[in-house]
Amino acid sequence: MTTISARIPASLVAAAPCAHCALPVPAGLIEAGAAQQFCCNGCRTAYAVIRSCGLDHFHDLARADPTPRAPARSTGRNYAELDDPAFRDLHIRPLPGGLLSARLTVENIHCAACVWLLERLPAALGGVTEARVDFRRARIELVWDPAAVHLSQIASFIDRLGYPVHPVRERADADHQRRQDRAALVRLGVAAALAMNTMLIAFALYGGALHGMEPRFEALFRVLSALMGVASLAWPGRVFFRSAIASLRVRALHMDVPIALALGVGLGSGLINTIRGTGDVYFETLCTLVFLLLVGRWVQSRQQRRAADAVELLFSITPSAAQRREPGGAVRTVPIEALRVGDIIEVRAGDSVPADARVIEGATQVNNALLTGESRPVNASAGDSICAGSVNLGAPIAAEVLATGEATRAGRLMRLVEESSARRAPIVTSADRLAGRFSAAVLALAAITAALWWSTSPGRAVQLAVALLIVTCPCALGLATPLAIVAAVGRAARHGILIKGGAALEAIARRGTLVLDKTGTLTTGRMTLHDFAGDPSLAPLAAAVEERCVHPVARALAQGLPPSAQAVEVNLVHSLGGGVEATANGRHLLIGSLRFVRERLTDPAEPDWFTRALDEALNAARTPVAIAEDGRLAALATVDDALRDDARASIDALRALGWSIRVLSGDHPEIVRRVAESLGVPDAQQEGGATPERKQEVIEALARSGPVVMVGDGVNDAAALGAATVGVAVHAGAEASLDAADVHLSRPGLAPLVELSRGSTRTLRVIRRNLAVSLGYNAIAVALAMAGLLNPIVAAVIMPISGLTVVLLSCRSRTFGAGPCR
Amino acid sequence: MSVIFIILPIALALGAIAVVAFILAVRRGQFDDLDTPPMRIVFDDEAHPRAGGSQRRDRPHEPQGQ
Incomplete structure (x- = not known):
């Protein structure tokens, strides 16, 4: 009995850079004497296509770009489903002049050179009139002349350049999101314009306050700044009032409440003073406040959108085509959306099942890991139901569609997700929890100020209380938290x-409590070789045979067993759901499940060591693979889903x-x-x-x-x-x-989880520090107000300074990727 | 100094025009993608420009989602 625990030897020796992607070419692929070396066929093809189109400049651009690159990964598909009427109805828009336009998701865009190359498509492929890349969303917008070229041809051309394409699959609310993003940007722009213009007028008023100004000019300036103040609060600033009212309605204070309070008091007192013609007005502070708070919010939502976009990209690159058998018997590639109940689909080995279906031809094994978490394959033969999202591991099958889209088991689970997400209580952030106490404290301080000054002059007392309310709210809560989070989310994204x-x-x-799933989370979700017992000379032969199969157990053997030094001549006799019969270097082999091999043995004797190894494997819940030579049991390999x-x-x-x-x-x-x-x-x-x-x-x-x-x-x-x-x-x-x-x-593995925990602890620390700093500024402002020293000029100076401090502190903070927690 | 009664409204009106232009630009989706344009300016240094390289300065049509 021999035990081999083997891995593929690391034979990747960096010798020459690939002419296309500049990554090191593996030693075995270096061609002596060739001017260009390539790390893979994908790169070779892409390089040839780029040269033949006269787009050599791509490689100059790429060399100048420090972004790490990836090898070209063309799939060689024909993208027939993109010409299907169902796809056309969903994704292609006609333009005036008989041109068509569509957007596609493009995998593998990683640097400016990729953008350059893809946008040169009109020069390289006749019939394409325009190509525009959206780098962040990894999309390309194409305009082409349907008389000259088909979308499938464009797609396979892009594919040959090394960028597999996929239909864009947006989340249902993508349109709504886009409208919201634009509305937020408009609010930001309007708030900025109003803030700057009120500040301009405020400077004139400050000048007037110091050196004297004709009353009619002062009245004009005050009226104009009041108008702009009202505009700023009524349009961009409306969001704060709306969310404050919503928060009061559900009796959960959050940070928009003190903000709305300050804005409301400032606006009210400013309007009264403008009409009366005396007293302080704070419109420039209010407008700046609205602007700064909106900046914080916009930056935060943009950063979070980045993460959502990255996820949406993954969503798009999952397969979205199905092989449908037409009435005539021909098989066509159609988009998943085109499938109807009762259609006959074919699922090749290695493909995922596009819809819930019943097998009508063939027998195979499917992997339900994504749907159930089960790591072991399940048998499926004629009459059995298979679920959308499971992967066909064995042989090709034909199946009748039972349910599509939302009606599938996966679709029903998705609805469960929506329901459970809707039920969950929102996370109460520390700023929100602070908001209640903060509002109470500010109101109390304002009351104390008014009481202290009442005996001196009731008018002055009210003015100072109002000033205190306005100047205390601001950036403490509204800007400190979003900025700290933005900085952390950005850093986290760079660390995967x-x-x-x-x-x-x-x-x-x-x-x-941290709850972990097993399959795919704690384990790799892939079968790997655990042990090999028996005749060691069979190991390389078994590896060579299993190289030809897609079953995960076969893959585990092919990758885990030591490869043969010489080429192995393999003849597959037949391969079924449970195993494979083959000759390798003239030796007759049976490799497969116990049942498969036992059924075909000519000598059913089971050696002692075999029984012992088998018991051990079964006790440890590993999957045994029996190997027989000439009808006699000769080796036992065990595989399991190994821990990461x-x-x-x-x-x-x-x-x-x-x-x-x-x-x-x-x-x-x-x-x-x-x-x-x-x-x-x-x-x-x-x-x-x-x-x-x-x-x-x-x-x-x-x-x-x-x-x-x-x-x-x-x-x-x-x-x-x-x-x-x-x-x-x-x-x-x-x-x-x-x-x-x-x-x-x-990033693969569980280490990012540890980093997430440490990084969020640090982020919380930064948030607390920011809150402390802003509260410090507020303490100064309160002291000034109570001492009667606060006026519009002081308010206009304090606010931006406190905002700026918070911004600097957030940017300088190290949250993610800073090593172990102190 | 009474001229200020005319000048100030004019200045504000000019500012308003700029704001309106900004709003229109946002609504047309010109600010939807803020990451690709900074890469695109690199391409003007192209050694041998080809057809289609420089004729697409502006957005000929809008993306969906109006």
Whole structure:
């Protein structure tokens, strides 16, 4: 008995840079004497296409750009589905002059040179009249002449350049979002113009106050600034009043309440003083305040939109075409939207199932990991139902569509997600909690000021109280928190952590229960070789045979077993759902599940070592793969869904940070128990075999007693992600979970989770520091007001300075990527 | 100094025109993408410009979502 634990030897030696992507060319691919070296066929093709179109300048631009690049990754598809009428109706718009226009999502755009190359499309491909790239959203907008070229031809041309394209799949509310973004920008612009113009007039008034001014001019200036002040509060500033009223209605104070209070008092007293013709007016301070607060909000929403866009991009690049069998028997590629109940679809091995369907031809195994969390494949043959989103692992099948889109099991789970997200209580941020106490304190201080000055002069007392109300509210709450969050979200994004809602950071910083999914989160979600027992000379042969199959167990063997030094001549006799029969270098092999191999043995004797290895594997809930030579059992390989390399260390680190760790998975209870045990999670804190509904239930129960952070990847986790205080989707998960989660880790492994926890702690610290600084300014302003020294000039100076301090502090703060927490 | 009664409103009106122009630009989607244009200016240094390189300075038509 021999045990081999092998990995692919790291034979990647950097020798020459690839002529296209500049990454090192693997030693085996270097061609002696060739002028250009390529790291892969994708790069070679892309390079040739770019040269033949006279677009060589791309490589000059790319060399000058420091952004790391990726190899060209063309798929070689023909994109026939883009010419389908169903796609045309949904995505293509006719333009005047018989031209057509469409937007596509383009993978792999990473630098300015890519933008340059793609926008030169009209010069390279006849019939294309315009190409415009939107870098952040990774989209290209194309205009073409349908008489000269088809969209599928354009798409496959772009593909050959190394940029696979996909139909744009926007979230349902994308249009609404875009309108909101534009409205926010308009408000910002109008607020800026009004703030600057009132400030201009205010300067004249200050001058007049110091050196004297004719009353009629002063009246004019005051009336004009009052008009602009009213405009600023009634249009851009309306958002604060609206949200303050909404917050009062639900009896939950948040930071817009003190802001609205200050704006309202300032506007009221300013208008009265303007009409009376005496007394201070603070319109320039109010307008600046509105402008600064809107800047904070706009920057914050822009940063969060960036994260949402990155997630939407992942959403778009999931496959969206299906193979439909037409009445004549021909198979056509159609967009998923075109599928109807009763259609016959074909699902090739390795493809994901596009709709809920019943198998009518063929037998295979499907992987339901995304839907159920089950890591082991499930058999599916004629008559069995398969769900949209599961992956066909074995042989090609034909199936009849039972449900599409929203009606599928995945679609129903998505609805569950929406419901659970809607039910969850919003996170109360520290600024919101402060808002109530702050408003009370400011009102009390204003009352004290008025009382102190009442005996001197009632008019002066009211003026000072008003001034105090105006000057205290501002940037303390409105600007300090958003800026700290923006800076943190931006830093996090550079470290592969995309955060959709800033409030999530605060919830994470407060710690609580951390619930982890198993398949795809704690484990890689891929089968890997664990052990190989038996005749070692069979290992390279088995690897060569399994190289030809797409089944995840086959992939595990192909990658895990040591490759042969010489070429292996493989003849597949046949390959079925459960295994494969083949000859390799003339030796006859059976490789597959126990049942598959046992059924075909000519000598059913089972050696002792085989039985022992098999028992051991089954006890540890690993998947055994039997290998037989000439009808006799000759070796046993075991595979399992291995823990991520950094799982143990990350879990320990998280525990040290104060998290209570739980494991919740849809996979087999025995496997879950074993994984939990190896991570030091006690039996009571883990649960296997949980359905998506059960997961949601568990999370909701936990959330009643404290903050819960759920980490998961599949559609089966989506409802739980939505129900948790904060949902975290891990690398390469399903689009549904991305949608439901507040945070998306775009780096593999669990280490980003530790960084997320540390980073959010630091962010909370920055927020508190900002709040302290702003409250310090407010204390000075209050002191000045109570001493009777506050006037419009002092107010106009204090406010921008406090804002500026907060901005600088936020930008200088190190939140994410700063190493271990002090 | 009475001229200020005329000049000031005129100045504000000019400012208002700029604001209106800004609003129209935003509504047409000119500010939707703030990341690609800064990359695009690099391309003017092109060694050998080709057809289609310089004729698209402005947005010939709008994106969806009006």
